[in-house]
Amino acid sequence: MPYERLRRPAPQAPPAHPADVHRLAVLVRTTALLVLVAVLADLLAFPWYLAGAPVAVVALLVGGRALAVATRTRQPAPRAVLGLLLVVAALGLVRPATALVTWDADSQYARCQAGALTVQAQNSCVSEYQQALEDRVNGLTRRTP
Numbered sequence: 001m002p003y004e005r006l007r008r009p010a011p012q013a014p015p016a017h018p019a020d021v022h023r024l025a026v027l028v029r030t031t032a033l034l035v036l037v038a039v040l041a042d043l044l045a046f047p048w049y050l051a052g053a054p055v056a057v058v059a060l061l062v063g064g065r066a067l068a069v070a071t072r073t074r075q076p077a078p079r080a081v082l083g084l085l086l087v088v089a090a091l092g093l094v095r096p097a098t099a100l101v102t103w104d105a106d107s108q109y110a111r112c113q114a115g116a117l118t119v120q121a122q123n124s125c126v127s128e129y130q131q132a133l134e135d136r137v138n139g140l141t142r143r144t145p
Contacts, residue, residue, distance in 0.1 A: 016073035027066030028078050028085075034059035035085050038092040046099070046110045053096035059089040101140075105132035 034055055041052030063086045070078040099106055109132070112125035 016075065020069060020073045021075070024066060024069045024073060024075060024078055027062060027069060028082060031059055031063040031066055031082065031085050031089075034062060035089050035092070038089060042092055042095055046106050050096045050099060052092055056089045056092040056096075059092075060086060063089060102133060102136055105129060105136060108132065 038052040038056040038059055041055060042049050044051070063082050067079060067082045067086070070082060109125060109129040112128060113122065116122045116125050
């Protein structure tokens with residue numbers, strides 16, 4: 001058509017430097033490994049799962065650096081994977097963070113479960129734990145005038 005403008009192709013960005021791509025791959029693998037360790041640590045019993053918190057923080061730092069490198073090198077696939085890994089690492093901080101608030105109830109529950117030899121004793125431990133958590137929540141939400 002005579003009235004159409006000729007479109008110029010958009011300028012192509014130069015390809016990423018191979019050293020940057022390799023560095024990005026190493027950072028993504030390291031982040032994935034750190035997130036895996038944090039998730040596995042989260043499966044441990046009290047208080048051992050608290051070891052996953054520093055690992056999750058390091059995973060967030062390494063993943064953030066990897067996300068910056070992926071953005072700079074214009075690599076779209078690692079950004080999606082890194083976003084997912086960073087969300088999982090952040091979620092890995094939830095249980096240790098709540099353990100800091102409910103430390104006394106968690107430690108009492110762990111001691112009770114270690115000494116409970118029957119199902120009835122285990123159920124009693126669970127009831128005491130639930131009551132301790134309710135008391136803690138009520139203590140935190142109660143307003144003092």
